[in-house]
Amino acid sequence: EVQLLESGGGLVQPGGSLRLSCTASGFTFNSYSMSWVRQAPGKGLEWVSLISGGGSRTYSADSVKGRFTISRDNSKNTLYLQMNNVRAEDTAIHYCARMLRGVITGSAFDIRGQGTMVTVSS
């Protein structure tokens, strides 16, 4: 069974840093591109960042570019999101998702975890 377990969320002050993790099981992790998708309280879904299976290609939304870094450790079946210089508007549940087909092109998001909440407040 495919499982994705997010962790690392919490309360952080504006301008601070946080690292989210997503531990995967039930599939060949290094064969799948992975993404972070977030949802602000009471709002819709927003794609944040994506990384290819081998880690060589990354993409980020303009709203987080230069502040957030996506990475992965395939030896640990773990996806990361390093969040620096966070802002109030980064307050959201952050979900990790695998790309359904494994590759980036032509893949929907397969969201399996319950997400981890990040709250940015002083």
Next chain:
Amino acid sequence: EIVMTQSPATLSVSAGERVTLSCRASQSVSNDLAWYQQKPGQAPRLLIYGASTRATGIPARFSGSGSGTEFTLTISSLQSEDFAVYYCQQYNNWPPWTFGQGTKVEVK
């Protein structure tokens, strides 16, 4: 960036009714269109991908159609567990991958 627009924002329906949700893309996304269901307090769940292919375990009462810029999600006979928010999402032209703002299906 491709903008996804869903209508209506809210749909008030009764169990057993047929429900049709719409999603429009600002430019063609071919059939690279997914639908997600999100119940309160839960993560989104993939329902449909490729505009019309049901994801694993999704009941046959859910169907998707359309291509290009106009898409529809149909629930043939709404069950009590189907009251939720539904999102469409394009994955044809990226980055960014973009979602619609959602349609809430609520009890009439």
